[in-house]
Amino acid sequence: MAGLHGDKLMKLSIITATYNSESTLERCLDSVACQSRLSDIEHIIIDGKSTDGTLQLAAQYPHIDKICSAKDRGIYDAFNKGVAQATGELIYFLNSDDVLINENIVDFIFSQFNESVMYLSGAVHCIDEDQSFVAREYNPEEPKSKPRHQGFVCRREIFDEIGHFNECLSIAADTYFMKKVVRKYPGICCDKVIAHFHLGGISSQPENFQAVIAQDNIVEYLLGDSKALATNTSEASFHSQNNLYLKALLDAVVSKKLDVSGLKNKTIAIFGVRELSVILYKILSHHDLSVHCFLVSNDAEQADNFNLPCYSLESNLATVPDYVINCVEGPHRSKLSETISKKLPNSKVVDWFRVTQI
Secondary structure: OOEEEOOEEEOEEEEEEEOOOHHHHHHHHHHHHOOOOHHHEEEEEEEOOOOOOHHHHHOOOOOEEEEEEOOOOOHHHHHHHHHHHOOOOEEEEOOOOOEEOOOOHHHHHHHHOOOOOOEEEEEEEEEOOOOEEEEOOOOOOOOOOOOOHHHEEEEOHHHHHHOOOOOOOOOOHHHHHHHHHHHHOOOEEEEEEEEEEEOOOHHHOHHHHHHHHHHHHHHHHHOOOOOHHHOOHHHHHHHHHHHHHHHHHHHHHHOOOOOOHHHOOOOEEEEOOOHHHHHHHHHHHHOOOOEEEEEEOOHHHOOOEOOEOEEEOOOOOOOOOOEEEEOOOOOOHHHHHHHHHHHOOOOEEEEHHHHHHO
């Protein structure tokens, strides 16, 4: 039975942007091909001129309505091209490495739309190599809450009314579009999981956190928050990075997957005497690694920690450590690593979250 909107048949246009996606695309396409409402789906592939087997793989799926391959300016250009090709009343974007949650989810999507519903914003199951979690539904009342396009469906007519994705926002154009939709139109925000979202894209990578936060602030400014651009994006991005790194480190410890074998039989010094330094000291001690001392920038910072000596970088160390683990959390961490390397040229300086890479 076709999707109904009043007495009118409805179709869902699923837009999948690809570029050299051969290794992940199959599971994405399979999740669409198995849908119980496949006849009500228009699946469009917008390819960025792939050089691997992406196009050949996509061609094997008879349910795909359109495959367009040409060089583009990035993901949002591809999304905009997909909207231009779409004929369905509803639009949904499913990345080439993402997967619909089950074979009945499109049926659920259709069930949520009636005359008064212009969009549906659901939850997304986020996955990476080490963890998985559900990103809950978007809450417009919470400033830090963000919709995810893998959980977002809206009417095609909205693009005609408020415009397509703004390519000037290279990371947050989808966030800007979705937040505009939620503010302007009636719709549904629910906790139904729509898709599996595989982390690892540009916005998920720690080195891009500062750019993500900066563009999120621009989005809020464009939406009317005149103070949004005053946020210190550098400090905010480091805070987000550190949280992510610390969670990964603690998860490795709890799951007994922490590999610090590269530090065995090495002389170790920890730079810093605050909470993170103490946590790392405990972790290393638990793994039978011997921490020789703590280091600080100057004598004024010295503190007693577990009866270990604490030296300033100005001291003449009787024992030069093989490794100095930098436990500074702020944006000046890299500069301090340079300073430590100059003071202790025979020691290898390592950021605290990279101890497993030694």
